[in-house]
Amino acid sequence: MFKRELKINLKSFIIWTSILIGLFLVVFLVYPSIVNSENMEMMDEMMKMFPEEMLKAFNMDISSIDSAFGWLKTEGFVFVLLITGIYSGILGSNILLKEESDKTIEYLNSVPVTRKNIVLNKILCGLLYIILMVVIIGIFNFIGLSLSGDFDRKSYILLSITPIFSSIVIFAVCLFLSTFTHKTKKTMGISLGIVFASYFLNVISEMGESTEFLKYISIFTLADIRDVIVNVSINPLMVVLSIGITVIFMILTTIRYDKKELV
Amino acid sequence: MGKIILEIQNLTKYYGKIKGVENLSLKLEEGEIFGFIGPNGAGKSTTIREVMNLINKTSGKVLVENKEFNKDDIEIKEKIGYLPSEIYLYDDLTVKEMLDYHESFYKKDIHKRRIELVKRLELDEKKKIEDLSLGNLKKLGIILAFMHEPKILILDEPTSGLDPIMQNVFYDLLKEEKAKGNTIFYSTHILNEVSKICDRVGIIRNGELIKVEKIEDLSKKSLTFVTITSEQSKEIVKDLKVNTVSEDGNTIKFGNNLPHDELIKKLSKYKIDRILIEEATLEDMFLHYYK
Numbered sequence: 357m358f359k360r361e362l363k364i365n366l367k368s369f370i371i372w373t374s375i376l377i378g379l380f381l382v383v384f385l386v387y388p389s390i391v392n393s394e395n396m397e398m399m400d401e402m403m404k405m406f407p408e409e410m411l412k413a414f415n416m417d418i419s420s421i422d423s424a425f426g427w428l429k430t431e432g433f434v435f436v437l438l439i440t441g442i443y444s445g446i447l448g449s450n451i452l453l454k455e456e457s458d459k460t461i462e463y464l465n466s467v468p469v470t471r472k473n474i475v476l477n478k479i480l481c482g483l484l485y486i487i488l489m490v491v492i493i494g495i496f497n498f499i500g501l502s503l504s505g506d507f508d509r510k511s512y513i514l515l516s517i518t519p520i521f522s523s524i525v526i527f528a529v530c531l532f533l534s535t536f537t538h539k540t541k542k543t544m545g546i547s548l549g550i551v552f553a554s555y556f557l558n559v560i561s562e563m564g565e566s567t568e569f570l571k572y573i574s575i576f577t578l579a580d581i582r583d584v585i586v587n588v589s590i591n592p593l594m595v596v597l598s599i600g601i602t603v604i605f606m607i608l609t610t611i612r613y614d615k616k617e618l619v
Numbered sequence: 620m621g622k623i624i625l626e627i628q629n630l631t632k633y634y635g636k637i638k639g640v641e642n643l644s645l646k647l648e649e650g651e652i653f654g655f656i657g658p659n660g661a662g663k664s665t666t667i668r669e670v671m672n673l674i675n676k677t678s679g680k681v682l683v684e685n686k687e688f689n690k691d692d693i694e695i696k697e698k699i700g701y702l703p704s705e706i707y708l709y710d711d712l713t714v715k716e717m718l719d720y721h722e723s724f725y726k727k728d729i730h731k732r733r734i735e736l737v738k739r740l741e742l743d744e745k746k747k748i749e750d751l752s753l754g755n756l757k758k759l760g761i762i763l764a765f766m767h768e769p770k771i772l773i774l775d776e777p778t779s780g781l782d783p784i785m786q787n788v789f790y791d792l793l794k795e796e797k798a799k800g801n802t803i804f805y806s807t808h809i810l811n812e813v814s815k816i817c818d819r820v821g822i823i824r825n826g827e828l829i830k831v832e833k834i835e836d837l838s839k840k841s842l843t844f845v846t847i848t849s850e851q852s853k854e855i856v857k858d859l860k861v862n863t864v865s866e867d868g869n870t871i872k873f874g875n876n877l878p879h880d881e882l883i884k885k886l887s888k889y890k891i892d893r894i895l896i897e898e899a900t901l902e903d904m905f906l907h908y909y910k
Contacts, residue, residue: 357723357724360720364709364711458707458709458710459705459707460707460708460709461673462673462703462707463703463706463707463708463763465671465672465673466671466696466699466700466701467696467721467724467725468693468694468696468697468724468725469693469696469724470690470691470693471690471691472691614690615675617673617674617675618673618674619668619673619674
């Protein structure tokens with residue numbers, strides 16, 4: 357059953373991973389020409405014109421975009437966060453619910469397999485793909501950065517595993533939400549909404565003290581790239597929180613799925 | 620009475636305030652084919668889905684060989700073969716991959732039986748499931764239900780979509796299962812099918828089991844409907860003491876319990892323009908016996 361899950365979800369995994377790789381490939385190909393030209397000075401001038409809050413939101417106050425790694429720290433990892441987040445959201449809302457939406461659950465329920473086992477297989481498959489995506493992008497960018505110059509390896513490795521924390525939480529939350537309905541159409545919108553709302557709350561929360569409280573309701577707080585750049589370490593509290601929240605939502609999913617009417 | 624294999628005790632299902640099934644109790648013996656008939660929306664599929672634990676029971680129990688059948692009882696699930704009325708399988712797979720997948724769920728080796736069934740039902744394993752016609756999809760469903768040699772078969776309208784030749788192959792399969800001592804719960808709305816293959820029949824209407832009868836007893840009550848157009852129709856009604864189902868000018872329709880020989884002798888003294896004698900449909904049966 358696990359093998360079958362891997363196979364059925366492989367296509368979307370390849371598509372989403374390719375999007376990210378394609379994006380970074382363009383960056384690595386184009387960046388040297390930007391960095392070496394006089395454009396950089398112009399860019400710096402332009403940056404000074406932006407309000408401080410705005411720069412903060414894109415980490416531009418603590419990192420400059422004069423190198424590929426610099427760009428990664430500012431915008432690059434935001435893309436990784438968002439795209440792995442969206443992928444995890446879609447995967448979470450789909451992986452379990454698809455059987456009901458396609459009505460194949462009537463078959464799956466009739467064979468000797470427990471509901472817990474069904475949930476477990478789907479969760480393992482989802483987690484595997486999410487981690488694999490982050491790792492593949494990490495390795496790809498590592499190679500890209502190595503080719504384009506010197507960079508802080510420790511800082512890079514920590515940064516590249518950070519998206520795992522927000523992604524597994526998004527996956528678990530969306531998986532749980534999917535137990536409340538029978539149609540994937542309904543959960544898709546909600547899961548994308550969670551990802552974007554979370555991201556914007558996170559951006560707004562960094563703009564000033566009055567909005568800081570918003571970070572407590574954003575999933576992306578768990579994958580605080582800014583904090584990793586500044587301290588060159590991952591806050592252990594966030595790791596514990598991410599894993600804790602993920603586990604709690606997975607347990608809730610199992611309990612709800614056990615009681616759910618499948619048709 | 621033989622050994623009880625499947626027992627349904629006071630099964631009830633309410634969707635909010637809407638009744639699905641109420642207080643349905645039933646015992647199926649080893650080696651029997653039990654026909655479960657009723658019009659659309661009577662609660663046949665709801666009953667089956669409750670038995671299969673696809674939906675939650677409002678109340679009641681299902682026992683398999685005297686042991687309660689709960690959701691995650693793998694041991695009991697291995698003993699059951701299930702064919703839903705509408706079959707949905709994984710469109711991305713081929714028939715071969717689907718059958719391989721099915722095999723992976725069972726500890727025992729069921730490959731031999733699979734080959735045998737694929738051959739008998741003339742199914743092409745190379746075809747993709749999304750390309751299968753309704754009839755071929757049904758055949759695949761039948762193979763999936765039968766291939767692990769279950770003790771209990773729960774079949775929901777199994778012959779819809781099958782051509783007459785395949786229907787006969789399927790009836791043969793059923794007879795073989797019965798001969799092996801396996802028990803079959805056969806839901807349908809085709810009365811003809813029930814009288815042909817079932818040992819007993821349960822009739823469900825509005826979510827309630829209103830009658831359980833042996834097929835031989837039911838056929839003794841053979842009922843036909845007679846439509847006659849005659850100027851003397853009123854006298855015929857009086858003479859034969861029948862209750863008409865409908866009257867339209869000189870045309871009357873009534874349910875008939877008499878042997879046909881006797882009926883024709885009685886009618887021979889009247890001048891009849893047109894006569895039609897037809898087999899009672901399931902709905903006619905309902906109206907006649909259970910209204």
